Amino acid sequence: MIFNAFLLALREIRRNLMRAFLTVLGIVIGVAAVVTMVTLGNGATAMIKTQLSSLGSNLVIVVPGTRMGPGGGGTPPPNFKESDVAAILESVRGVRLVAPASSSSLTVQYMQSNLTTRVLGSTPDYFEIGNWKLANGRLFTDTEQRAARAVCVIGETVRKSLFGNSGNPLGERIRLKTQSCEVIGVLAPKGQSAMGQDQDAVVITPLKTFQRRLAGRQSQQGVGEIMTSVREGANTETVVNDIANLMRSRRNISGNEVDNFSVIDTKQIANTLSSTTQIMTALLGAVAAVSLLVGGIGIMNIMLVSVTERTREIGTRLAIGALEREVLLQFLIEAVALSSFGGAIGLALALGSSLLLTWLLNMPYLFNAQINLIAFGVSATIGVAFGFVPAKRAAQLNPIDALRHE
Amino acid sequence: MEREPLIRLRGITKTYGNGQAAFQALRGIDLDIHEGEFIAVMGPSGSGKSTAMNLLGCLDVPSGGEYRFLGQHVETMSRDERALLRRHHIGFVFQGFNLLARTSALENVELPMLYRGVSQSERHKQARAALERVGLNGWEDHTPAELSGGQQQRVAIARAIVTGPALLLADEPTGNLDSERSREIMLLLQQLNTDNGITVLMVTHEPDMAEYAKRIVRFVDGHIANDTVREEVCA
Numbered sequence: 001m002i003f004n005a006f007l008l009a010l011r012e013i014r015r016n017l018m019r020a021f022l023t024v025l026g027i028v029i030g031v032a033a034v035v036t037m038v039t040l041g042n043g044a045t046a047m048i049k050t051q052l053s054s055l056g057s058n059l060v061i062v063v064p065g066t067r068m069g070p071g072g073g074g075t076p077p078p079n080f081k082e083s084d085v086a087a088i089l090e091s092v093r094g095v096r097l098v099a100p101a102s103s104s105s106l107t108v109q110y111m112q113s114n115l116t117t118r119v120l121g122s123t124p125d126y127f128e129i130g131n132w133k134l135a136n137g138r139l140f141t142d143t144e145q146r147a148a149r150a151v152c153v154i155g156e157t158v159r160k161s162l163f164g165n166s167g168n169p170l171g172e173r174i175r176l177k178t179q180s181c182e183v184i185g186v187l188a189p190k191g192q193s194a195m196g197q198d199q200d201a202v203v204i205t206p207l208k209t210f211q212r213r214l215a216g217r218q219s220q221q222g223v224g225e226i227m228t229s230v231r232e233g234a235n236t237e238t239v240v241n242d243i244a245n246l247m248r249s250r251r252n253i254s255g256n257e258v259d260n261f262s263v264i265d266t267k268q269i270a271n272t273l274s275s276t277t278q279i280m281t282a283l284l285g286a287v288a289a290v291s292l293l294v295g296g297i298g299i300m301n302i303m304l305v306s307v308t309e310r311t312r313e314i315g316t317r318l319a320i321g322a323l324e325r326e327v328l329l330q331f332l333i334e335a336v337a338l339s340s341f342g343g344a345i346g347l348a349l350a351l352g353s354s355l356l357l358t359w360l361l362n363m364p365y366l367f368n369a370q371i372n373l374i375a376f377g378v379s380a381t382i383g384v385a386f387g388f389v390p391a392k393r394a395a396q397l398n399p400i401d402a403l404r405h406e
Numbered sequence: 407m408e409r410e411p412l413i414r415l416r417g418i419t420k421t422y423g424n425g426q427a428a429f430q431a432l433r434g435i436d437l438d439i440h441e442g443e444f445i446a447v448m449g450p451s452g453s454g455k456s457t458a459m460n461l462l463g464c465l466d467v468p469s470g471g472e473y474r475f476l477g478q479h480v481e482t483m484s485r486d487e488r489a490l491l492r493r494h495h496i497g498f499v500f501q502g503f504n505l506l507a508r509t510s511a512l513e514n515v516e517l518p519m520l521y522r523g524v525s526q527s528e529r530h531k532q533a534r535a536a537l538e539r540v541g542l543n544g545w546e547d548h549t550p551a552e553l554s555g556g557q558q559q560r561v562a563i564a565r566a567i568v569t570g571p572a573l574l575l576a577d578e579p580t581g582n583l584d585s586e587r588s589r590e591i592m593l594l595l596q597q598l599n600t601d602n603g604i605t606v607l608m609v610t611h612e613p614d615m616a617e618y619a620k621r622i623v624r625f626v627d628g629h630i631a632n633d634t635v636r637e638e639v640c641a
Contacts, residue, residue: 004520015508316504319465320518320565321493323486399465403500 009333023302024342026295031346031375033288038371039354041281043363045274052270054190058230059266060240066262077260079222084250092242094234099126102210102224108203109175110162117158119176119203121210129229137170137185140206148208150181155200156189179213240265296382303335303390314394315402328395335387336380343379347372410477412605413439418471420457431457433628444599444606446616449625459609463496463575464488493521497566501578503558505550511561512546518569536564540594556587576608580615592618
């Protein structure tokens with residue numbers, strides 16, 4: 001009986017292809033919207049995660065000042081000292097590497113080209129902590145760092161703007177502010193950070209060089225921030241707390257005073273960011289789900305109209321000897337088949353649009369089987385739910401009245 | 407003892423509505439129909455002939471009295487039981503043809519067999535045979551819109567006889583056709599009756615059409631006014 005009802009329903013759909021297509025348009029759009037939104041959301045989450053991991057894994061950053069709360073006037077919090085860096089490495093358990101870093105935005109010049117970019121002074125460990133790879137040349141050594149040699153390593157963006165697409169900057173001298181500086185290495189590109197900054201727009205010099213030759217005002221003296229990489233397997237939370245306690249005592253902050261520095265755990269930022277995008281994904285998905293519901297109502301609407309329109313036909317079927325449940329089943333299967341076709345077309349559309357959009361937005365495309373299955377299941381269920389009322393109405397028609405219907 | 411008739415009506419009444427608005431469409435009908443008969447039911451509108459047709463076709467149940475079809479009591483049957491009775495024993499032909507639009511003649515004729523669960527190859531074979539029987543071989547793939555009125559009614563007749571029913575019920579089968587087409591349809595019904603032994607019961611208000619039947623039952627005001635078996639049949 002099921003098979004027969006299926007056959008009858010398919011013949012009915014084939015008879016009215018145009019109407020069938022218009023009926024399922026709502027479902028097609030609904031399913032496509034839900035799947036595309038969720039796929040894009042997942043792509044965005046994945047992209048943020050990879051960008052954050054490009055910052056360096058298990059990274060803890062210590063910066064002066066607090067990032068949140070009212071920043072009352074007063075004097076800005078003091079920078080760190082180089083001895084702070086040594087102290088962290090010495091007394092905090094679970095720390096693998098520590099590097100001081102100071103930076104400021106400076107104009108960089110080579111021949112006729114110049115650009116304003118971030119210039120950063122640090123120690124050789126910085127490259128390892130920050131997960132930087134060399135594309136060309138070499139990094140500066142500890143000796144060069146201590147001797148404040150005028151050498152620098154530049155990011156890909158800086159290389160491109162100063163030396164053109166294929167220029168080789170190794171051995172060339174660029175001008176930082178008023179100082180001349182030899183380019184000894186080019187860093188492999190990292191791309192945008194999770195915050196949207198270009199991580200490759202950077203010039204890195206030895207810390208001593210930066211402090212003596214480039215840092216100007218008082219606020220750029222000392223160490224601007226401390227980058228710490230946590231040993232694999234160590235508890236990052238403990239490390240963060242230990243660093244905070246150490247810095248409080250080193251900066252003479254007593255019991256109930258607030259910190260004048262912050263310890264930032266990048267893993268935590270990553271989690272916050274990805275949970276934010278996940279919430280966005282859920283919201284967008286929910287909005288799209290409403291359109292799926294509207295699509296379902298569209299199916300009910302058309303099915304109801306079609307019951308009225310086909311009253312005589314239903315009368316004929318009943319007269320020929322169709323049982324009530326056979327007519328019910330036929331209409332129900334019609335509705336389910338329609339909404340499933342709609343769902344399938346929607347999935348195909350979603351595949352196309354997600355691929356296109358992820359390509360345009362430069363995001364990874366991640367196929368999510370779960371959401372595809374859910375969206376398809378929901379569309380089929382909508383067929384049952386919204387097809388039932390019209391199907392019931394058709395099945396319960398009185399054959400005599402139905403036959404006489406004009 | 408007399409052979410059990412195909413249809414036996416005893417004291418059949420049918421009342422629509424109730425109380426003041428009640429209308430008695432049938433006021434006690436007794437009628438026997440035997441296998442192989444060709445009966446024309448006539449009468450002015452409101453005489454109860456359509457009501458009788460619906461009851462005979464098991465589309466409706468009587469308010470009172472006894473209706474036996476092949477010995478089974480129809481008056482006590484459920485909706486589904488009556489549907490199965492129609493499916494297996496009754497073929498319908500309507501005034502308005504009632505074919506499925508945008509569906510080929512072949513598929514229209516196959517429809518009753520779909521409800522009977524006949525296999526596809528058997529369906530095709532029988533539907534083609536039925537179409538050939540009504541003189542429509544070569545028209546299997548045409549949709550109703552591509553067929554003339556007479557041809558459409560032939561398709562409807564093919565659909566009605568394809569399952570080999572005990573009774574063919576025709577409700578004003580020529581009501582929508584011109585006289586030439588009407589004559590062809592009547593001759594076809596007559597052939598089905600004489601050559602294939604199908605019992606035909608036809609409702610009509612046209613005396614010309616009733617001339618083709620072997621027996622004429624006249625309804626007036628919910629009664630059978632007269633019931634005559636004819637010696638001379640038009641051909």
